[in-house]
Amino acid sequence: MDFTEKTKTPHPPMNQKLHYSPSSLSQILLFKSRLLRFLNKIPALFIPKCELIFRHLLFRIGFEEEKNFHVVLNSxxxxxxxxxxxxxxxxxxxxxxxxxxxxxxxxxxxxxxxxxxxxxxxxxxxxxxxxxxxxxxxxxxxxxxxxxxxxxxxxxxxxxxxxxxxxYEFDKFNRESGAEVYFTMPRLQVCGVLLTF
Structure with missing residues (x-):
């Protein structure tokens, strides 16, 4: 095989989400964190400021200070x-x-x-x-x-x-309305047996 030959790999459209298995997601994040650690060892004197900003945006590992996803209704x-x-x-x-x-x-x-x-x-x-x-x-x-x-x-x-x-809400409603207790020990044991199928 000629290694000088460039091959094109198809890329998904920008608005299409990518599906990864749980193990490949952790591998991607591990790779990104190692790459970021390597890039952080490069002295800042050799990297222009705009490239530092680009590097920060490109190689974010996903576990930054902002831990919340801001929810917007109708989005x-x-x-x-x-x-x-x-x-x-x-x-x-x-x-x-x-x-x-x-x-x-x-x-x-x-x-x-x-x-x-x-x-x-x-x-x-x-x-x-x-x-x-x-x-x-x-x-x-x-x-x-x-x-x-x-x-x-x-x-x-x-x-x-x-x-x-x-x-929790179901059990609270049952207790407040005076209905019989749903989560009894025999019922929970039956549920446990059914889950082992």
Whole structure:
């Protein structure tokens, strides 16, 4: 093979999001962090100021000081998801309700905070959901469905089916309305057995 011959590789359109496996996402971030460490060893005297700014924008590792994804209602994420409602926040993520413009279905988008530990936990969550969904293709056990995941504006986003109420709110409603307690030990044990299928 002639190594002087240039080959063109097809590039996706600018508005198309790229899909990576969880392991390749961590490899990309590791490569970018190593490259940034190498570039930071180069004395600043040899690099013009505009090139320093370009280098900073180009080689951001994704775990900078800004850990929050600013949510704007009625905005479109990744050219596909129209944000309709802010659902809430947890320790390491925010949840949005959005309308998938490709399928016409309402979905939940979980935006992971920009932190290495949270990112790693979320990759494990993606692997677990993919495994569980793979073994329940007919949705027989009614386990949360993972639709999509991608990296957008330095945040990992997980797209899954939209559920109505979380377990805490459901249990609180049951207790306040005087209904029977739903989460009893025998019921939780049955759920545990069903999840091992």
């Amino acid at each position: 479109v994420i990744a050219g596909r998801y129209h944000v309709t409602e802010y659902l809430g926040a947890a320790a390491f993520s925010k949840a949005l309700q959005a309308h998938d413009m490709h399928t016409g279905v309402d979905v939940c988008i979980k935006i992971i905070k920009n932190n290495k530990d949270f990112f790693d936990q979320s990759l494990d969550e993606i692997k677990l959901l993919k495994h569980v969904n793979k073994h329940d293709p007919g949705d027989k056990y009614h386990i949360l469905r993972l639709y999509d995941y991608f990296y957008f504006r330095e945040h990992l986003l997980i797209v899954c089916e939209l559920l109505k109420a979380n377990l």
